Amino acid sequence: MTTRSKPDVPRFYLTTAIDYANGDPHLGHALEKIGADVIARYRRQCGDDVHLLIGMDEHGQKVQQTAAKDGVAPQAFTDEIAARFQAIWAKLGISYDQFIRTTEPHHKAGVQALIRMIAERNPDDFYERSYTGMYCVGCEAFKQDADIVEGKCVLHATRTLEEVEERNWFFRLSKYQGFLQHLLATNPSFIEPESRRNEILGLLAQGLDDISASRARLDWAVPFPLVLSNGETQGTYVWFDALPNYLTATGFPEPGYENRWPADLHIIGKDITRFHVVIWPAMLEAAGLPLPKQVWAHGFVQLGGERFSKSAGVKLDLGEAIDRYGADAFRYVLLREVPFDSDGNFSWERFEERYTSDLANAFGNLASRAIAMVEKYFDGVVPTALRPEAELDDDTDVAAYHAGMNGSRGWLLHEGLAAVSRMTARANEYTAATTPWAVAKDPARAAELEQILASLIRRIARQTVLLAPFMPTKVEAVWAQLGAPGTAGAQRIDALAELEPAGWRVQKGEGVFPRPAPAATT
């Protein structure tokens, strides 16, 4: 065992899909990164040593062509795209620990090392094969007849298909079919949710074809380390370049990478499940490396009921969405509205409704009214009092929150938020039922009043901690108004019972979630 920074702390290495450097970040990218960030923050608040990886996939013919069209070098082109992605992640508060780019020298060396490792361990796994077909530059793939209309690819009608014969390195994926079937049979949670696992099982049952690992005419790529028999050196094909980023990010093949690898969780979109659950484990197995513990495929966001797409003009300006009520509100609404295990919808209308009802009216106003009463009746100092029994009702929801957040039943972040919402509603009901403003009028009921307000502040403090992974900035404003020590984000999220607000000096300030102006409705 080599040393690591925090030897006695459970580590948690999670990754997101690297994004293709051929356009701007959009809502779909944001959903994945926000979800991953929430999980990362949650685990940090559970005390884990978390490493969140995010990055860019920067090679490929399409990038090269787009750059050429813009009259810039590919590296300069991807530098700018990467900067734009990073700017958005910063704006969204994504707490990534590492940002990998596949054009980094270390990544390129790592990809080559992995390929060589496979070739040494399993000399038959890479072989040469020639192939003839219609090649679409847009797809960077050969197309079948069904996808060709009038000599053009149906997905890229503006580009001309080329008939191409080429000799490539192939990877013997078919050899790993049994291995993969065994993997999913013995370790079903390797891919979740279940619907995605079924998809892969169906795919495996149909049988696997070998896949191409290198491509001709692929200049903007990692040079494939094996030379073809005709002396040609080709570029490494996309998946052999992109997938290993999770591994090369740990320092592979340099010593010490085992401290991080294998990853605990790959978070990806449902469209690339196949690559992460079939090709990637097969590559690792071929190289004799450990497999990641789990792949989680989230769904897609639709926009206003329509499929998100650049070409159809159905898109949402991320910057505008963030500026509306701030990054935190956007993070909250997105994860509340879109189930993290399936598809969901996002619209400005829902955004307004969610923000107003959940954050401004329910949670924001709850904090506001409780803090105001502590100021008014107790000069701002939270009284000491025994917990009312009614507070125990929250325990079920706290448990439901953790169940949604810790992956035990899948990564159901929306259920975590729903649980907090129920706690907020319960606190408002409690306030209405106990009527502290009426109790305050009777000096004989002082003890009762103390209990009510201590309970309310304690509940709000708990909810604030539970919300911290979702709204890292806003919760600190609430935390400060509660007069709580330290920061909400530093609180152990799995030790809420220890939160005791007696003696805190509250201070009411500006509403943390101001109600939108009536005219703001779109």
Add this chain to the structure above:
RNA sequence: GGUCCGGUAGCUUAGUCGGUUAAAGCGCUCGACUCAUAAUCGAAGGAUCGUGGGUUCAAGUCCCACCCGGACCA
């Protein structure tokens, strides 16, 4: 064309092994309250559970076909 997933009140969803009047939130309507961000609390209304068959004493919940949406593969 094949595989997989989804189609439940205006909207978003929950409905575990099939079993009493199909549940919740938001929105809408009415009532209450006044500590609070015209917020909150309570109540009411609102669903032929995509369509058509079938199995069953009993189906949103199982089977078949079809329609619609999505993803992947070809």
